[in-house]
Amino acid sequence: MRVVGQRLRDHIRLLTPLFTLLTTIWSLRLMAAALHLPAWWLRILSVTVATSFSVMLAVLLIHVRRFGGYTNVVLSSLLIHVWASGLIILAIVFSVLTGTENVFTRPEYSLGVDDPLHLRHIYGHLTFGIGWGTLSGSAVGCLLLWLLRLLMPLSDRKTEVH
Numbered sequence: 001m002r003v004v005g006q007r008l009r010d011h012i013r014l015l016t017p018l019f020t021l022l023t024t025i026w027s028l029r030l031m032a033a034a035l036h037l038p039a040w041w042l043r044i045l046s047v048t049v050a051t052s053f054s055v056m057l058a059v060l061l062i063h064v065r066r067f068g069g070y071t072n073v074v075l076s077s078l079l080i081h082v083w084a085s086g087l088i089i090l091a092i093v094f095s096v097l098t099g100t101e102n103v104f105t106r107p108e109y110s111l112g113v114d115d116p117l118h119l120r121h122i123y124g125h126l127t128f129g130i131g132w133g134t135l136s137g138s139a140v141g142c143l144l145l146w147l148l149r150l151l152m153p154l155s156d157r158k159t160e161v162h
Contacts, residue, residue, distance in 0.1 A: 003068065003071050003072055003075050004068040004069055004071050004072055005068065006067060006068050006072060010067075011072070011075055011079060012079070014058070014065070014067060014076070015054075015058060015076060015079055015080060018054040018057055018058055018080060019080075019083050021053075021054060022047065022051060022054060022080070022083055022084050022087065023087060025045055025046070025047055025050040026047050026088070026091070029042060029045040029046075029047060029103055030091060030102055030103060030104075032045055032103075033102060033103035034102070047084055047088060048084075050084070051080060051081060051084040051133065051137075052137065052140075054080050054084075055076065055077050055080055055081075055140070055141050056140075056141070056144060058073070058076040058077070058080060059073055059076075059141045059144045059145050059148070060144075060148070062145065063145055063148040066154060069145070070142045070145060073138060073141040073142050073145055074134070074141075074142070076141070077133075077134050077137035077141055078130075078134045078138075080137070081129065081130050081133035081137060082130055084129075084133075085125040085126065085129040085133070088104055088125055088129075089122050089125055089126070091103075091104040091105075092104050092105055092118045092121055092122055093122075095118070096116075096117055096118060104121070105121075
């Protein structure tokens, strides 16, 4: 599959540092909750905030590396939101299978409903998390790319994609 001349593999290679960032924040959030750190730590270690930040960094990488255009921003937003929601769903499924509670299954972070399998939380990430996250991330990302191209145009020299 190619998107504006770039293969899916190239997108994944471009976004690998951002996937690593998201995984690190996710892991730190799980550890902070397991260590019973104060609630403000859990707010700082937000996967949602890290996801939004990752989309903005992806746009910056797309611009600086001349990786593509607006379509590439949309695909990058989709991949980042799928990764982030996948990590959260993994934590929820692990919690259900082991019968333990983690930060993603606590009532204050999981819609506060009495659902022992946390299916509403999982469905929420599969639909709203990925869908709305991708749409809003794409909109803001495309606006940012437009502003970058307007205010910081790159020279006509071609650079190699790494």
